[in-house]
């Protein structure tokens with residue numbers, strides 16, 4: 281096969297075969313196709329797209345660039361969740377112990393935050409001692425012991441994705457549905473799962489801002505999961521405002537603890553329980569998502585979810601006393617309140633800007649090499665459709681960098697539009713696809 285011919289074929293809008301896609305991915309992964317040629321191929325895919333079959337073949341080629349974990353020795357179903365990410369999205373920390381406590385295994389491999397959106401690994405690593413870097417042997421043994429693991433991607437899992445993603449990042453080819461699909465699914469399929477729940481975000485803080493794009497991504501992800509005979513449920517959910525109120529790594533662990541202790545209400549709790557409900561249903565421990573959601577509520581109310589979280593933290597080396605006594609966590613040097621400068625109803629929130637404000641305080645990173653401050657972040661109170669009064673505290677800022685405060689305050693105030701007229705709240709779960 282000839283790489284130039286294959287690039288030309290895709291450039292001209294033609295479909296590639298399974299063998300041609302395998303050739304490109306496997307030779308790129310082995311270093312036999314240079315970055316400049318693979319970049320051209322990625323741009324051709326970005327511009328001309330891929331059909332369902334090509335997307336499944338690309339996923340397959342990326343999946344088998346590494347090892348596929350076999351969890352057959354572990355009793356019971358293995359169900360994971362993937363979210364396309366956003367601001368304040370900490371549902372993984374909440375639903376993993378709930379689902380494991382319901383008797384369904386959760387073998388979760390997560391990623392780090394980049395840009396405005398956070399990542400589960402950074403949140404977990406805010407817990408002193410918590411190890412996300414586990415070997416395959418530890419991965420299996422932790423699931424065996426407690427029914428869940430919260431781990432980072434090892435070099436054995438879908439190595440092609442790591443290489444391809446780095447190239448996409450610098451060649452403006454990230455926002456391509458077939459490339460996103462293959463990237464997400466190759467990693468998830470490598471985990472050894474029986475089924476997957478997808479949370480595809482839509483809105484100003486999401487990767488896909490427009491509903492129709494989120495729907496197209498959800499369709500592509502579910503089609504690909506089906507092509508691999510995996511059970512899948514996809515939700516399209518709102519990301520026009522932070523999920524919950526806490527943004528920043530330790531702050532999000534703290535909010536998750538409060539949810540697991542049954543002390544919170546609102547969008548974060550609703551979404552977490554729906555997602556865990558869907559996972560429990562896919563895992564065969566409930567007859568519907570609704571029943572799974574009810575089971576989830578009982579598991580939280582009984583204290584089993586919090587106990588399971590402690591068990592997971594302990595098995596992964598984390599300091600359990602911090603989870604039991606989160607007030608002991610080190611504090612940021614600076615804690616300032618943001619005061620509303622007008623009275624009215626919250627109409628819109630530029631959630632991307634809220635995420636960027638948190639990053640500026642130290643909670644996020646621009647490049648993968650940047651260091652994050654686990655204590656930094658924002659507690660952000662306004663929700664679309666609610667009323668605020670001039671002089672009221674609308675956010676709390678935490679950072680060690682005093683010089684960042686003024687610009688972050690300005691950014692947050694201009695991210696929120698306030699109307700004199702009553703505004704309506706947003707619908708959290710826009711679509712549920714059971715396929």
Ligand code: URA
Nearest residue numbers: 454459460461463464
């Ligand atoms: N998340 C991934 O893992 N891959 C993408 O391409 C986009 C989001």
